Amino acid sequence: MELSISDAKMKEIIKEYIIEIIKEKRKDCHEIILESIEEVGLANAIREGRKNKFVSEDRIFEILKG
Numbered sequence: 932m933e934l935s936i937s938d939a940k941m942k943e944i945i946k947e948y949i950i951e952i953i954k955e956k957r958k959d960c961h962e963i964i965l966e967s968i969e970e971v972g973l974a975n976a977i978r979e980g981r982k983n984k985f986v987s988e989d990r991i992f993e994i995l996k997g
Contacts, residue, residue: 936944953960
């Protein structure tokens with residue numbers, strides 16, 4: 932006996948499952964989403980920083996020493 936499910940039905944089942952997980956684990960989902968947003972922000976900052984000239988290590992230590 933072979934079972935088959937249509938793509939539409941599978942999509943509906945997955946969507947319901949995801950909604951159920953979000954409702955049950957709201958705090959965990961919030962933390963995951965927040966961390967993802969922070970990671971995207973960090974990646975964007977790194978990408979933006981790479982557009983500018985690099986600063987030598989010596990120059991950084993000069994600035995830090997004052």
